[in-house]
Amino acid sequence: MSGIGTGYDLSTTTYSPDGKVFQVDYACKAVDNGGLCLGIKCKDGVVLGVEKLLPFKMLVPGSNRRIAAVDRHAGMAGTGLAPDVRQIINRARSECSGYLSFYGDRVPAQILADRMAHYLHMFTLYWSVRPFGASTLLAVKDFDGYSLYLLEPGGECQRYFGTAVGKGRQNAKNEIEKLKMAEMTCEEGVKALARIVYATHDEKDKDFECELSWICDASGGEFRRVPKALADEAIALAVAALDSDDMDQ
Amino acid sequence: GDDAGGLRPRGRAQPQPFACRKPHASSPAAGSSRQSTSQSAIMIPARVTHNQSIGPGVVPAGVDPAYDAQYRVRGPSTHCGAGRPFCVAPGPITHTQTPYVTGTTVLGCKFKGGVMIACDTLGSYGSTKRYKSLERMRRVNSTTVIGFTGELSDFTYIMTLLEEMNTNDFCEDDGKELAPWEIHSYLCRVMYNRRNKFDPLWNSLVVAGCKGGRTFLAMVGMIGQHYEDSHLAAGFGQQMARPLFREQHTDDMSEEDARTLIESCLRVCVMRDKSMINKFQIAKVTHEENSPTICEPFAVSTTWSFEKYKNPSEFAPGCW
Numbered sequence: 330m331s332g333i334g335t336g337y338d339l340s341t342t343t344y345s346p347d348g349k350v351f352q353v354d355y356a357c358k359a360v361d362n363g364g365l366c367l368g369i370k371c372k373d374g375v376v377l378g379v380e381k382l383l384p385f386k387m388l389v390p391g392s393n394r395r396i397a398a399v400d401r402h403a404g405m406a407g408t409g410l411a412p413d414v415r416q417i418i419n420r421a422r423s424e425c426s427g428y429l430s431f432y433g434d435r436v437p438a439q440i441l442a443d444r445m446a447h448y449l450h451m452f453t454l455y456w457s458v459r460p461f462g463a464s465t466l467l468a469v470k471d472f473d474g475y476s477l478y479l480l481e482p483g484g485e486c487q488r489y490f491g492t493a494v495g496k497g498r499q500n501a502k503n504e505i506e507k508l509k510m511a512e513m514t515c516e517e518g519v520k521a522l523a524r525i526v527y528a529t530h531d532e533k534d535k536d537f538e539c540e541l542s543w544i545c546d547a548s549g550g551e552f553r554r555v556p557k558a559l560a561d562e563a564i565a566l567a568v569a570a571l572d573s574d575d576m577d578q
Numbered sequence: 579g580d581d582a583g584g585l586r587p588r589g590r591a592q593p594q595p596f597a598c599r600k601p602h603a604s605s606p607a608a609g610s611s612r613q614s615t616s617q618s619a620i621m622i623p624a625r626v627t628h629n630q631s632i633g634p635g636v637v638p639a640g641v642d643p644a645y646d647a648q649y650r651v652r653g654p655s656t657h658c659g660a661g662r663p664f665c666v667a668p669g670p671i672t673h674t675q676t677p678y679v680t681g682t683t684v685l686g687c688k689f690k691g692g693v694m695i696a697c698d699t700l701g702s703y704g705s706t707k708r709y710k711s712l713e714r715m716r717r718v719n720s721t722t723v724i725g726f727t728g729e730l731s732d733f734t735y736i737m738t739l740l741e742e743m744n745t746n747d748f749c750e751d752d753g754k755e756l757a758p759w760e761i762h763s764y765l766c767r768v769m770y771n772r773r774n775k776f777d778p779l780w781n782s783l784v785v786a787g788c789k790g791g792r793t794f795l796a797m798v799g800m801i802g803q804h805y806e807d808s809h810l811a812a813g814f815g816q817q818m819a820r821p822l823f824r825e826q827h828t829d830d831m832s833e834e835d836a837r838t839l840i841e842s843c844l845r846v847c848v849m850r851d852k853s854m855i856n857k858f859q860i861a862k863v864t865h866e867e868n869s870p871t872i873c874e875p876f877a878v879s880t881t882w883s884f885e886k887y888k889n890p891s892e893f894a895p896g897c898w
Contacts, residue, residue, distance in 0.1 A: 398749040
């Protein structure tokens with residue numbers, strides 16, 4: 330690993346001869362080491378889920394959340410370096426409240442995603458700062474309906490029907506591609522996400538907590554945690570599916 | 579005479595009114611005259627004493643150095659405003675001088691199990707009863723309601739501040755919300771700090787709510803004065819309604835009794851306050867979950883058939 334970008338990877342402001350900015354790539358590797366974070370856009374909303382790895386047994390369940398609302402109509406889930414996720418969420422909150430106090434209306438999805446992408450990109454331009462080691466999924470409801478965006482450390486911002494980042498993302502993306510999201514409701518989407526999180530969780534890793542949040546018609550168009558009853562049911566189904574897979578094998 | 583609300587140049591002796599400096603005092607000038615032995619033939623017009631903040635008077639520049647010195651620019655004044663409007667001399671900053679669309683009184687009283695506040699739905703534009711369906715009481719969050727008197731636009735601004743705090747609570751998502759006394763405390767600081775900048779929010783606010791077994795009713799005024807009580811009023815109701823509250827209010831009144839008391843206070847207010855209309859709303863908060871309700875507008879019965887009202891111009895012919 331140490332031989333890869335020798336000399337050209339010391340600073341964000343240096344290109345390598347083959348056109349890469351290694352610091353941004355390394356930031357993406359930090360994201361790849363984080364827990365799985367995935368989201369899907371169903372027909373009546375967007376569901377986000379995070380596999381939050383628990384490094385210590387003494388952690389209080391439900392603390393140190395990786396998913397947070399940035400406004401009533403928007404929320405973010407992130408993975409990678411947890412403090413970087415928090416900083417991105419804080420910035421998104423102030424973008425939302427700044428837009429509201431200036432334009433008098435809630436920030437539309439495209440504008441918020443664009444601003445956050447610019448913010449992340451800015452940290453790849455200067456020698457004195459490092460890029461964020463976190464990717465975030467942004468779920469927004471605006472006048473056009475629901476949308477899901479992925480923001481990456483280099484400043485890329487793409488709109489998705491469904492995507493995953495972090496550990497096990499390739500398997501998760503394969504599973505997501507099999508889902509018929511345009512016909513699923515968000516309740517079904519929650520169950521599908523929980524199943525994917527549990528299925529792709531690596532046994533070697535420690536304990537994890539599955540955080541689920543959604544913004545959909547059932548939540549009144551507001552970004553909220555999935556109600557406990559539904560979340561528990563989804564997790565129970567996911568665990569059962571895992572056990573039955575084990576038994577099949 | 580002396581100028582009204584006199585702004586004197588700081589550190590200077592009061593400017594003396596003086597008449598012409600011509601040797602002969604043939605033309606008496608405004609104000610007192612002063613004997614002069616000078617043989618100078620310069621004709622200096624009489625200085626009219628007036629509020630110096632409205633600018634130099636009739637003395638041309640360069641004629642009287644002492645007079646000019648009063649209006650010398652005192653250097654860059656980054657923070658100092660223009661004093662009163664249409665002024666040349668700096669003075670204390672004055673922004674909001676007068677409210678435009680105003681609400682009149684808000685009444686509030688506690689009862690057993692909750693608190694209710696009441697007001698009419700009028701937005702006056704001076705003495706014109708201009709907006710007759712104004713919501714002067716709003717729900718803040720699931721435990722609090724707020725009512726205002728005074729300038730509508732300032733209250734709209736206060737509601738945006740409170741909405742921002744609600745959004746922060748929502749994003750934090752820890753199951754906690756601002757309590758009524760926390761909102762009241764926040765508004766006290768906002769009002770007081772605005773008053774310190776000589777730019778007040780021209781409102782008296784009544785904050786009412788119930789949380790955690792505690793019933794709360796308090797008011798904040800435009801200069802930051804605030805108090806908490808079992809019954810209170812903002813605006814004209816302080817004179818009209820509070821005496822009735824003092825006589826008849828008890829903390830453990832039933833809700834129906836409290837409502838009857840409030841309606842009788844509203845009747846007194848609407849019959850005495852010329853900037854009030856007979857269209858009221860009552861906001862009620864109890865200890866149940868998510869309880870603030872603001873009822874539909876209603877009217878109270880009023881009676882004008884007093885003997886002395888029957889022929890009011892009987893002893894004043896010519897009026898109607």
